[in-house]
Amino acid sequence: MKVECEGNTYEFEKPMQASRLLEQLSLSRETHLVVVNSRLVTEDHKIDRDDEVKLIRVVSGG
Amino acid sequence: MKCRVCGKPANINLRSYKTSLCEDDFIAFLEKRVSTTIKKYRLIDETDTPIVAVSGGKDSLSLWYMMNGLGYASDGIYVDLGIEGYSGRSLEKIRQMADILQRKVYIFHVRNALQEGIDSVAKVIRRPTCSACGTIKRYIMNRICIDKGYTVLVTGHNLDDEASALFGNVLYWKKEYLWKKNVVLEGKEDHLVKKIKPFFLCSEREIAAYAIMKGIDYIYEECPFSKDAKTLVYKGILNRIEESSPGTKIMFVKGYLNVVKEKGDEKEGDREGRYCLQCGYPTFSDKCSFCRLLDKFGTGCSVEFDQYG
Ligand SMILES: [Zn+2]
Numbered sequence A: 001m002k003v004e005c006e007g008n009t010y011e012f013e014k015p016m017q018a019s020r021l022l023e024q025l026s027l028s029r030e031t032h033l034v035v036v037n038s039r040l041v042t043e044d045h046k047i048d049r050d051d052e053v054k055l056i057r058v059v060s061g062g
Numbered sequence B: 001m002k003c004r005v006c007g008k009p010a011n012i013n014l015r016s017y018k019t020s021l022c023e024d025d026f027i028a029f030l031e032k033r034v035s036t037t038i039k040k041y042r043l044i045d046e047t048d049t050p051i052v053a054v055s056g057g058k059d060s061l062s063l064w065y066m067m068n069g070l071g072y073a074s075d076g077i078y079v080d081l082g083i084e085g086y087s088g089r090s091l092e093k094i095r096q097m098a099d100i101l102q103r104k105v106y107i108f109h110v111r112n113a114l115q116e117g118i119d120s121v122a123k124v125i126r127r128p129t130c131s132a133c134g135t136i137k138r139y140i141m142n143r144i145c146i147d148k149g150y151t152v153l154v155t156g157h158n159l160d161d162e163a164s165a166l167f168g169n170v171l172y173w174k175k176e177y178l179w180k181k182n183v184v185l186e187g188k189e190d191h192l193v194k195k196i197k198p199f200f201l202c203s204e205r206e207i208a209a210y211a212i213m214k215g216i217d218y219i220y221e222e223c224p225f226s227k228d229a230k231t232l233v234y235k236g237i238l239n240r241i242e243e244s245s246p247g248t249k250i251m252f253v254k255g256y257l258n259v260v261k262e263k264g265d266e267k268e269g270d271r272e273g274r275y276c277l278q279c280g281y282p283t284f285s286d287k288c289s290f291c292r293l294l295d296k297f298g299t300g301c302s303v304e305f306d307q308y309g
């Protein structure tokens, strides 16, 4: 799967849960939302190999 | 996870509400919270003409969109700080939204009024950029209401903004600010417009989710000057607490509002109100800080607004 986050792109071979993906990138579910194929998903969502993933940071400066 | 309302696959898990929801039910859930906030705190009544302060970010654009959707027809006001690249890209997003909503947006160009961008202005008066920016924004957003007859200024401050500010005020016991925050700040006739924050009880995460679901195209990059390190640190700490104890942020802020309400009775005598002799804006001296900026940088023209839509 292709994962986009803050201008970086990552490739992951195996399918995995959204929560696992956040963990791998050391991101918190409180600060990042997971969008799979343009749809927001919950952390138990299983991401497939050919999915397109975007991680959206929700915190802004102030 | 399944949507608690309809049983379809959920799109968002809200641990602080112990619930998960699909897109449609989440949108309804969040809009309900905002309209309840508006009613409960009497933010807007039928005779009001609100205007939304827009920056191009997720909070202000979602708010502008939602307000109009909820039946509170509102125009927008944007302060163009003249920041290379960033300001133009923000304005683009705002124009797009104005087209979608079929609403007007006023634009104040700092460069036109002060002949310089915000960074140069801040440097000359030896203030941090964000503090000069705050002075100008507060002034202009008030001024547009007085000049064009809007009765309520609506801003996109969210739960995380309020919780982190409150956290900072408590940490350093900034008594002069501590009890001044609220969902609504009343105005002073002809001088200061009423200010409201309908997103006071909505988290950044919820608002970002709303923006994604509604396809709201906002500016994702941060203002190059907004690296307010402290705010980000406080938000980070609160989010870590939230991670292990969901619901802490909303309890913190709601609890605060309750205390403010209790304290409401022991009203502190307002410091003798003075107004700028030039423009009428509240100030502690003869001239407000914006008029002083105009003296220093201005061309002598009055404050003017562009209009789009
Ligand atoms: Zn549902």
Ligand SMILES: [Zn+2]
Pocket: B276, B277, B278, B279, B280, B281, B287, B288, B289, B290, B291
């Ligand atoms: Zn003045």
